[in-house]
Amino acid sequence: MLDVLLIEDDARIQAALAARLCAAGLSVRQSYNGLEGVAQVKARVPDVIVLDVRMPGIDGIEVCRQVRMNTRSHKTPVIFLSAETCPRIREAAIETGGNLFLEKPYEPAQLLAAISDVTGVGP
Numbered sequence: 663m664l665d666v667l668l669i670e671d672d673a674r675i676q677a678a679l680a681a682r683l684c685a686a687g688l689s690v691r692q693s694y695n696g697l698e699g700v701a702q703v704k705a706r707v708p709d710v711i712v713l714d715v716r717m718p719g720i721d722g723i724e725v726c727r728q729v730r731m732n733t734r735s736h737k738t739p740v741i742f743l744s745a746e747t748c749p750r751i752r753e754a755a756i757e758t759g760g761n762l763f764l765e766k767p768y769e770p771a772q773l774l775a776a777i778s779d780v781t782g783v784g785p
Contacts, residue, residue: 664783665689667708669699669725670743671717675766679712679743682770688777696720700728707735710781712773713760715744715751723751723758730759739780743768 666688670676673694680690691708693699697719703711711729715722722742729735742755745766752763761780764773778784 663687663689664709664777664781665691665706666777667691667693667699667702667711669693669696669711669717669722670714671695672714675714679773682773683777686774696722696725699725703729703735703738704732707738709783710739710741710777712741712743712777715742715746715755723754726755726758726760741773741776741780743773 666683668676668679668690670679671694676692676694680692683690691702693702696717713722713725722744726740729738729740739761740759742760742763743766746752755763762776764776
């Protein structure tokens, strides 16, 4: 069973994402801000991270940067899931090491396919 870490500050979006991923048979851990997310990655590296860009404390791009700098998690796939529309920020997310950038609102099937693509494991 894939271990997914969701890092999303909006509780409603977090709950909906977690419910959809759990229903697909994935193990889901949740974090509501970037600092907490980085701490969770350090404690136990997930199989994949689903990450928002705009969050309090440190943003998703900095979270991704820290994940990539950690020797234990540097290869962990990162999927950005954000409503961010600025092309420069989207480019920075990928340049920092994000594997994919998906837009909110999202289609659950699209997210599940993305998780399967970056991990090589079907949900």
